[in-house]
Amino acid sequence: MAVWAIGDIQGCYKSFRELLEKIEFNPKEDKLWIAGDLVNRGEGSLETLEYLYSIKESVHIVLGNHDITLIAAYYGIKKSNPTIDPILDSPQAEKLINWLRKQKFLHVDYELGFCMAHAGISPEFDLGMAMMYAKSVEEKLQGEYASTWLEKMFKHGIRRFNRDASLVDIDRYIVGTFTRMRFCYGDHRLDFDQKGTPTDVLREKGLKPWFECEKRKDIDLKIIFGHWSTLGFYQDEDVLSLDTGCLWGGTLTAARIDSGPQYEAELLLAYHLKQDRMYLITHDRDEVLDVEGFETLIQRRAANEPYEYIVGEASFYDIYLFVEKGVLIPRPETEILIDLVAEIIEKEDIRHIAEIGVGSGAISVVLARKFPLLKVIATDICDVPLKVAQKTLRLLD
Numbered sequence: 001m002a003v004w005a006i007g008d009i010q011g012c013y014k015s016f017r018e019l020l021e022k023i024e025f026n027p028k029e030d031k032l033w034i035a036g037d038l039v040n041r042g043e044g045s046l047e048t049l050e051y052l053y054s055i056k057e058s059v060h061i062v063l064g065n066h067d068i069t070l071i072a073a074y075y076g077i078k079k080s081n082p083t084i085d086p087i088l089d090s091p092q093a094e095k096l097i098n099w100l101r102k103q104k105f106l107h108v109d110y111e112l113g114f115c116m117a118h119a120g121i122s123p124e125f126d127l128g129m130a131m132m133y134a135k136s137v138e139e140k141l142q143g144e145y146a147s148t149w150l151e152k153m154f155k156h157g158i159r160r161f162n163r164d165a166s167l168v169d170i171d172r173y174i175v176g177t178f179t180r181m182r183f184c185y186g187d188h189r190l191d192f193d194q195k196g197t198p199t200d201v202l203r204e205k206g207l208k209p210w211f212e213c214e215k216r217k218d219i220d221l222k223i224i225f226g227h228w229s230t231l232g233f234y235q236d237e238d239v240l241s242l243d244t245g246c247l248w249g250g251t252l253t254a255a256r257i258d259s260g261p262q263y264e265a266e267l268l269l270a271y272h273l274k275q276d277r278m279y280l281i282t283h284d285r286d287e288v289l290d291v292e293g294f295e296t297l298i299q300r301r302a303a304n305e306p307y308e309y310i311v312g313e314a315s316f317y318d319i320y321l322f323v324e325k326g327v328l329i330p331r332p333e334t335e336i337l338i339d340l341v342a343e344i345i346e347k348e349d350i351r352h353i354a355e356i357g358v359g360s361g362a363i364s365v366v367l368a369r370k371f372p373l374l375k376v377i378a379t380d381i382c383d384v385p386l387k388v389a390q391k392t393l394r395l396l397d
């Protein structure tokens with residue numbers, strides 16, 4: 001299984017299908033994330049919608065400004081144009097538009113570590129706020145009064161977030177940031193006029209891409225967005241920009257966002273070379289001397305041995321733990337458990353705890369480090385966990 005994110009298609013159906021062929025996308029196994037603006041301007045807007053509808057169980061879509069305009073044209077609020085006429089004239093129009101109306105403004109996947117919105121996430125929103133506000137406008141677009149509500153969204157853009165503004169203005173701000181935002185000023189005031197590349201001249205005027213904004217609220221997940229063909233493909237620690245202007249004679253971009261085989265192969269090569277992954281990037285012309293040793297690691301992984309067992313350690317909370325066959329690899333959810341237990345320990349002033357079935361030692365070791373005065377007794381009926389947990393404990397002492 002693979003998960004791919006794809007930038008603005010804008011009716012470029014032929015390029016879209018060619019790209020899917022190139023990445024060997026299989027709708028029965030793989031997933032697609034589409035960053036919005038599925039239609040408008042390109043020749044194959046109807047075909048794009050029909051195809052995405054036919055594989056709807058395998059796609060996550062966020063709505064872009066052009067998709068919203070299409071819905072508005074269906075309701076007669078906005079003018080149609082020759083590239084979206086075929087959709088509105090199609091016998092499938094109602095089915096396709098109703099399906100489009102059910103798509104999101106924000107898609108979030110904690111496990112993959114990514115979220116996606118067509119233009120991005122307002123610098124004023126943390127992830128919780130963004131999810132709440134996205135949901136509130138999604139409900140309106142899906143609701144009985146969608147057309148009345150949508151008409152109000154087009155009246156004018158709202159540049160600044162104000163919790164005390166009217167509900168309609170708050171919705172205008174939310175829809176604007178998720179679907180049209182590009183630049184903003186240092187005080188988080190949005191600019192909807194600039195459409196070009198971020199330049200130093202603009203930066204000097206105080207206009208920066210929204211994701212560069214100072215005091216932008218922290219969002220732990222990497223944000224995928226499109227909508228900005230003049231920015232093009234761009235990525236840093238926080239964002240992944242995918243609109244590479246297919247419509248304007250550019251290309252369509254797909255980025256693989258699950259940790260695919262290549263990523264794990266790189267991690268294993270780094271482990272084999274006793275270096276970190278960055279070393280591979282800076283030494284990409286070096287020859288690997290012990291290729292056989294590396295191939296042995298790859299064969300073990302290909303036979304479904306977990307990566308953590310092969311390298312003998314797992315990242316957990318703020319430490320690395322020893323792991324091997326015979327102990328479970330701690331799950332990300334276990335980190336949430338640590339936080340919940342820590343809260344109880346603090347609140348109830350607990351001094352002694354016992355963990356029955358210590359496993360890798362993840363919970364006991366992290367709690368003991370967090371609370372130096374806490375007395376922890378950890379037991380297990382098997383030898384391997386006791387040995388592995390003690391090894392981790394000795395290393396950290």
Ligand SMILES: [Mn+2]
Nearest residue numbers: 037064065227
């Ligand atoms: Mn757009």
